[in-house]
Amino acid sequence: MTKKELSQLYDLNREIEQQQNRLGELESVLQGKSVRVAGIPLSLDKEVSGCKSEILDLKELISLNMEKCWHEIKKINRFIDSVEDSKMRQILRLRYINGLTWQQIAFSIGEFDESYPRQKHNTFLKATENLENNC
Incomplete structure (x- = not known):
């Protein structure tokens, strides 16, 4: 197993962390705690519908990446156990x-x-x- 393969779990965890931060920002917009999030238009009604859609997409993406993490953990553990x-x-x-x-x-x-x-x-x-x- 290469260093790049072993590093995939670290990279996936950082990616999930970024996605969760973005999710938090979008949920703040929906709760009225934030007025502006990067990449979301200023119009409030469009902002809310855009946030809801992106929130759903992000939750699905986070879930998929979490599954990838478990797969990587199993793969890395199998390699480590063989050492x-x-x-x-x-x-x-x-x-x-x-x-x-x-x-x-x-x-x-x-x-x-x-x-x-x-x-x-x-x-x-x-x-x-x-x-x-x-x-």
Whole structure:
């Protein structure tokens, strides 16, 4: 599994977060707490109907992306479970499932230097990718 594949969960979570923020803005317009949202016309009656439509679309999109997240979590966990080295499994889970920074990972595994888990991770992924390319 490549770093790009492993990073999909992180990217999906950021995308969902942005969509949820947008949903909150639109719901504020409907509740009269906000007068203007980017991309929505100024006319109030058009604004409300446009908001309702976009809210429904966003809720559906968020739901689809949440399903993708669960799929990615399962896929990443299967990959991590196949790793023989316990410390490497910890690093991969903390990074790709929990979304921790390298410094947080270092502290979690009893290290103080963030370069330790990063280097161990990079070496492992490079070896894994080389092995996959040679098969």
